[in-house]
Amino acid sequence: MYFASFATETPLDHVPRALDELARAGLGFGRLEVTGNGAASQVRIGFFAGGTISPETYLERLRRMPGVSVLTGGADAQGEAGLADRGGLA
Numbered sequence: 001m002y003f004a005s006f007a008t009e010t011p012l013d014h015v016p017r018a019l020d021e022l023a024r025a026g027l028g029f030g031r032l033e034v035t036g037n038g039a040a041s042q043v044r045i046g047f048f049a050g051g052t053i054s055p056e057t058y059l060e061r062l063r064r065m066p067g068v069s070v071l072t073g074g075a076d077a078q079g080e081a082g083l084a085d086r087g088g089l090a
Helices: 011-024 055-063 077-085
Strands: 004-007 029-035 040-049 069-075
Touching: 004 011, 011 029, 011 040, 011 055, 055 069, 069 077
Parallel strands: none
Antiparallel strands: 004 040, 004 069, 029 040
16 A cells, blocks of 8 residues: 655645545545644545556645645555554455
């Protein structure tokens, strides 16, 4: 599993856009976590490679979205284990 994590002041705008980009790229959805404190939110998307673009290209597409900041991402071995612990993977 891979992950993308970013900060935003408008998560209701950025989350659907990030998920649309994920779907357009043919990447597999793993999980979504959004935490916020009113003024700022942290978004973390877990996803699987195998689409029409690389995970790195997906991260670059997110980086270009206006209002997205502090973007990090890459391989997430713990995310896969975390899903298995919650019954998310067979």
